[in-house]
Amino acid sequence: SDDGDKNSKDTLVMATNAEFPPYEFRDGDKIVGIDAEVAQAIADKLGMELKIEDMAFDSIIPAVTSGKADFGAAGLTVTEDRKKNVDFTDTYAKATQVIMVKEDSDVAGPDNLEGKKIGVQLGTTGDMYAGDIKDAEVERYNKGFEAVQAVQQGKIDAVVIDGEPAKEFVKQAEGIKILDEAFTEEEYALAVDKGNDDLLKKINDALNDLKENGKLDEIVDKYINA
Numbered sequence: 001s002d003d004g005d006k007n008s009k010d011t012l013v014m015a016t017n018a019e020f021p022p023y024e025f026r027d028g029d030k031i032v033g034i035d036a037e038v039a040q041a042i043a044d045k046l047g048m049e050l051k052i053e054d055m056a057f058d059s060i061i062p063a064v065t066s067g068k069a070d071f072g073a074a075g076l077t078v079t080e081d082r083k084k085n086v087d088f089t090d091t092y093a094k095a096t097q098v099i100m101v102k103e104d105s106d107v108a109g110p111d112n113l114e115g116k117k118i119g120v121q122l123g124t125t126g127d128m129y130a131g132d133i134k135d136a137e138v139e140r141y142n143k144g145f146e147a148v149q150a151v152q153q154g155k156i157d158a159v160v161i162d163g164e165p166a167k168e169f170v171k172q173a174e175g176i177k178i179l180d181e182a183f184t185e186e187e188y189a190l191a192v193d194k195g196n197d198d199l200l201k202k203i204n205d206a207l208n209d210l211k212e213n214g215k216l217d218e219i220v221d222k223y224i225n226a
């Protein structure tokens with residue numbers, strides 16, 4: 001058997017960045033969360049063993065295109081730019097980008113971000129949007145939560161980040177709030193190497209089953225609506 005070879009046929013390697021609750025985070029030694037469970041359910045359907053590789057967020061797409069990983073699952077937003085390098089599966093979640101600030105901040109919405117110091121996680125869509133804001137100074141962090149802590153410490157004015165991790169981070173960051181007005185709406189999908197139609201179809205078929213039999217909702221409810 002090919003046991004021990006992570007690229008062997010019967011193992012499905014997932015690239016992620018386990019700093020993104022409730023989609024992927026560490027619980028002791030284990031990586032858990034919506035993406036981890038969806039990926040496990042897909043691997044089960046395909047009769048394969050799932051192996052999760054934790055890495056920097058901006059290494060996920062390179063891992064997929066180089067074949068180090070079979071797919072990426074990381075609350076990955078579908079973007080035109082990323083489609084140049086990877087193929088996205090059908091989407092499995094809707095998401096938003098939100099703004100996090102200090103409770104007494106004068107920033108009340110996206111229009112007030114001009115000229116501000118904005119923190120983002122490196123390589124995310126938040127990074128992309130912040131870069132488009134007039135005269136904004138973008139500070140890039142390896143972990144979203146580090147950006148939130150920098151707001152707490154007054155080093156930056158705001159963070160642009162995905163809505164669900166924002167809800168988790170705000171619980172751990174005293175004096176910080178999430179603004180009501182969402183910055184943008186996006187959709188998450190898994191990413192496979194460009195042209196890997198065989199795996200793309202297998203994952204889409206499995207995903208479709210999970211949508212139809214209620215398993216996807218069950219996983220999401222366990223982490224989000226609980």
Ligand code: GLN
Nearest residue numbers: 020074075076077124125
């Ligand atoms: N959804 C965002 C993106 O794809 C952030 C994902 C993440 O930080 N894991 O860029």
